Amino acid sequence: MKDFWKRFRYNRGAVIGLVILALVILTAILAPVVFPQSPWKMVQRPFLPPFTQDGLPLGTDALGRDVLSGLAHGAYVSLLVGLVSTIVALAIGVPVGAMAGYFAGRTDDALMRFTEFFQTIPSFALAIVLLAIFQPSLTFVIIAIAIVSWPPVARLVRGEVLSLRTREFVEAATLSGLGNTQIILRHILPNALPPIIVLASLMVAQAILLESSLSFLGLGDPNIMSWGYMIGAARTVIRTAWWLSFLPGMAILLTVLALNLIGEGLNDALNPRLTRKSE
Amino acid sequence: MSLLEIRDLAVALPEGADRAFAAKDINFDLDRGEILCIVGESGSGKSMSANAVMGLLPQGVKPVKGTITFDGEPILGLPEKEMLKLRGGRISMIFQEPLSALNPLMRVGAQIAEVFEAHGALTPPERRARALKLLDEVGIPDPEAAIRAYPFQLSGGQRQRVMIAMALALEPDILIADEPTTALDVTTQAQILTLIEDLRQKRGMAVIFITHDFGVVADIADRVIVMQTGEIVESGAADEVLLRPSHPYTKALIDAIPRLTQRSEADAQTREPILTVEDLQKTFSTGSGSLFGKRRVVRAVQDVSFELYAGETIGIVGESGSGKSTVGRCLVRLLDPDGGRVMVEGADIAELTGSALRDNRRKLQMIFQDPFSSLNPRARVSRILTEGLIAYGTPRREALARARELLELVGLDASAMNRFPHEFSGGQRQRIGIARALALDPKIIIADEAVSALDVSIQAQVLDLLADLKTRLELSMLFITHDLRVAARICDRIIVMQKGRIVEAGPTGKVLHDPDTEYTRSLLDAIPGQEYERALETAGA
Numbered sequence: 151m152k153d154f155w156k157r158f159r160y161n162r163g164a165v166i167g168l169v170i171l172a173l174v175i176l177t178a179i180l181a182p183v184v185f186p187q188s189p190w191k192m193v194q195r196p197f198l199p200p201f202t203q204d205g206l207p208l209g210t211d212a213l214g215r216d217v218l219s220g221l222a223h224g225a226y227v228s229l230l231v232g233l234v235s236t237i238v239a240l241a242i243g244v245p246v247g248a249m250a251g252y253f254a255g256r257t258d259d260a261l262m263r264f265t266e267f268f269q270t271i272p273s274f275a276l277a278i279v280l281l282a283i284f285q286p287s288l289t290f291v292i293i294a295i296a297i298v299s300w301p302p303v304a305r306l307v308r309g310e311v312l313s314l315r316t317r318e319f320v321e322a323a324t325l326s327g328l329g330n331t332q333i334i335l336r337h338i339l340p341n342a343l344p345p346i347i348v349l350a351s352l353m354v355a356q357a358i359l360l361e362s363s364l365s366f367l368g369l370g371d372p373n374i375m376s377w378g379y380m381i382g383a384a385r386t387v388i389r390t391a392w393w394l395s396f397l398p399g400m401a402i403l404l405t406v407l408a409l410n411l412i413g414e415g416l417n418d419a420l421n422p423r424l425t426r427k428s429e
Numbered sequence: 430m431s432l433l434e435i436r437d438l439a440v441a442l443p444e445g446a447d448r449a450f451a452a453k454d455i456n457f458d459l460d461r462g463e464i465l466c467i468v469g470e471s472g473s474g475k476s477m478s479a480n481a482v483m484g485l486l487p488q489g490v491k492p493v494k495g496t497i498t499f500d501g502e503p504i505l506g507l508p509e510k511e512m513l514k515l516r517g518g519r520i521s522m523i524f525q526e527p528l529s530a531l532n533p534l535m536r537v538g539a540q541i542a543e544v545f546e547a548h549g550a551l552t553p554p555e556r557r558a559r560a561l562k563l564l565d566e567v568g569i570p571d572p573e574a575a576i577r578a579y580p581f582q583l584s585g586g587q588r589q590r591v592m593i594a595m596a597l598a599l600e601p602d603i604l605i606a607d608e609p610t611t612a613l614d615v616t617t618q619a620q621i622l623t624l625i626e627d628l629r630q631k632r633g634m635a636v637i638f639i640t641h642d643f644g645v646v647a648d649i650a651d652r653v654i655v656m657q658t659g660e661i662v663e664s665g666a667a668d669e670v671l672l673r674p675s676h677p678y679t680k681a682l683i684d685a686i687p688r689l690t691q692r693s694e695a696d697a698q699t700r701e702p703i704l705t706v707e708d709l710q711k712t713f714s715t716g717s718g719s720l721f722g723k724r725r726v727v728r729a730v731q732d733v734s735f736e737l738y739a740g741e742t743i744g745i746v747g748e749s750g751s752g753k754s755t756v757g758r759c760l761v762r763l764l765d766p767d768g769g770r771v772m773v774e775g776a777d778i779a780e781l782t783g784s785a786l787r788d789n790r791r792k793l794q795m796i797f798q799d800p801f802s803s804l805n806p807r808a809r810v811s812r813i814l815t816e817g818l819i820a821y822g823t824p825r826r827e828a829l830a831r832a833r834e835l836l837e838l839v840g841l842d843a844s845a846m847n848r849f850p851h852e853f854s855g856g857q858r859q860r861i862g863i864a865r866a867l868a869l870d871p872k873i874i875i876a877d878e879a880v881s882a883l884d885v886s887i888q889a890q891v892l893d894l895l896a897d898l899k900t901r902l903e904l905s906m907l908f909i910t911h912d913l914r915v916a917a918r919i920c921d922r923i924i925v926m927q928k929g930r931i932v933e934a935g936p937t938g939k940v941l942h943d944p945d946t947e948y949t950r951s952l953l954d955a956i957p958g959q960e961y962e963r964a965l966e967t968a969g970a
Binding site for chain 2: 317318319321322323324325326327328329332336337340341
């Protein structure tokens with residue numbers, strides 16, 4: 151664990167990413183405390199530019215709502231969607247990939263054709279279709295994002311499992327009389343963990359982008375203030391009040407960048423042999 | 430003046446390594462036309478010393494002291510540009526694993542031509558002609574065909590010949606060979622050794638030959654350097670060092686070499702057979718063979734039958750691809766045999782499925798070759814040793830007590846329980862692997878190349894441990910190996926396999942000293958260092 155930290159810290163970008171992410175998480179947690187009022191509440195005249203009025207440092211939007219409060223509450227939504235949808239996607243992708251890789255043969259064929267079925271449809275289009283069918287609530291947004299983002303997980307896990315299951319320690323476990331479930335859970339998956347963790351960190355970033363895109367198109371939960379919704383709502387006034395699109399856009403950019411940096415740092419820290427050479 | 434002079438060379442390891450210097454106080458000379466062997470166990474610094482000459486040290490490893498003089502010029506710390514001219518041109522190198530040293534996507538001819546290209550020598554047609562000549566010189570059967578082949582189309586021995594051809598392309602003064610025959614079969618190894626010897630005589634080239642195998646040293650070396658933990662402990666003329674070693678470490682290494690000489694064999698055949706294998710078959714096929722090309726079928730095991738008696742050790746020997754490991758894997762059902770019977774105490778293991786297979790399989794356990802990949806890197810030793818017992822219903826507390834007993838049995842401290850595999854050395858890891866195999870109280874142990882990855886002194890310890898455990902626990906053992914010396918040391922009977930079939934079987938003494946078949950004889954003749962062994966015996970007598 152100490153080694154892990156040492157190697158993680160070695161990548162300066164990853165540390166910066168971690169700091170940004172920590173700030174975003176802090177914002178999300180403190181949002182209801184600092185801005186107890188609903189972010190939907192109109193507080194001032196519309197189109198108030200930033201830094202013109204005390205108490206409203208980032209001004210107001212087209213309906214006179216506090217932009218800073220919207221950003222803070224949006225952080226909570228973005229992180230929630232990113233995290234939960236990634237967990238759901240892992241919960242689908244890891245078992246599918248592990249079974250395909252471990253049992254090989256027909257099971258592998260069946261599961262991989264099923265996976266490809268999802269991969270052939272562009273993920274964003276599929277997410278739009280799913281949300282058009284379901285009602286647009288936060289739960290369904292998360293489910294839709296999870297459904298379009300699990301196939302890469304299944305592919306990755308399958309590849310890892312395929313190479314791990316021929317290793318001698320897995321054969322030894324078979325000879326020790328362990329069942330398939332035990333072998334997969336106790337011997338194979340722990341060894342496949344590093345690449346899954348790295349992929350998961352990038353998936354959180356992707357999920358945040360997807361949620362923003364969906365909200366931008368008006369397919370998000372209409373009762374929840376999210377960064378994507380803020381950009382979407384400000385789209386029509388981008389020439390007169392550009393900051394209304396720019397500020398939430400920056401928030402998305404920084405958060406996604408932070409997660410990508412962390413993913414890269416994790417990759418370096420978890421695969422030390424790969425990095426040492428490139429130094 | 431010598432061709433190569435190394436004085437007081439010290440190569441520092443990065444901070445936090447297990448010792449400060451990869452090699453230190455290295456002094457030696459190399460003359461034209463001389464073969465110098467550097468011997469030592471893994472981690473002795475033998476490769477590092479040679480890599481320092483080539484200027485090919487890994488990241489973080491730096492020469493900190495001393496001089497290397499080549500042909501009168503100091504070359505240590507020479508700028509990279511100057512080193513490029515030397516490398517391949519005047520000093521060249523061949524490696525252990527020819528498959529990974531060759532570019533898999535480049536034809537052999539192009540790879541040889543590239544050596545000339547890198548040094549700006551010759552015109553393209555001349556390069557091709559030279560490549561052909563070189564391939565012919567290193568003894569590749571059909572150079573015209575080989576020049577257009579990809580590395581994967583050649584055998585291991587041929588690939589090593591190609592590597593040698595590349596190394597010889599610019600007629601270097603020194604050839605550094607780093608364990609060039611370790612990955613090869615014994616017959617191929619003998620051919621490559623002859624080739625290196627020939628080339629040395631024809632070209633007057635000096636050779637630095639790095640190896641851990643004293644048999645090879647005895648066959649090829651003029652002078653020998655013995656290294657231990659980064660220091661030269663002994664050096665001198667080959668005969669002197671090998672027959673009259675003065676340093677205790679050299680003596681210990683030489684004593685550890687398994688001998689081919691006859692040992693007493695247990696007369697086990699009067700007892701009941703514990704394992705009967707009848708007509709075992711296993712065929713591998715690649716590709717479906719329907720639409721795209723022909724189906725490739727490899728008959729890995731054909732009509733293999735033998736009996737293993739209680740308390741007996743049978744050695745299955747053969748070259749790579751002979752099907753010996755496949756037999757072992759079929760017996761424990763890591764592979765499903767296509768035909769035949771495997772009878773253990775009245776049950777046919779080859780037929781069983783589900784829980785019947787699981788119950789019977791615990792009578793057969795396996796020890797694996799690679800002590801690094803055979804233990805789960807993320808599991809503590811306690812879990813590795815107990816989970817089999819727990820899976821078969823032993824309570825956790827009892828299983829832990831049993832695991833402690835097992836560790837003691839294989840000569841490890843009980844404190845090993847809470848550690849992870851990477852905290853142990855190769856030999857200790859193999860002991861853990863043995864303890865795991867013994868955990869389920871098996872009747873039969875199948876050891877698949879169980880000592881091949883170990884250094885010779887560790888190998889001897891593990892073999893002694895296996896022999897001791899076998900008598901104490903009344904085990905029967907199937908010992909799969911490519912090394913006839915190891916087989917001679919531990920086996921009562923030997924089965925020789927070739928291309929999936931048993932070609933010869935009999936008591937160890939008979940097979941090793943008076944074989945019936947030509948194939949066994951060729952295997953025996955190829956073992957390096959036989960004259961040396963005879964010399965040792967006369968000296969010892």
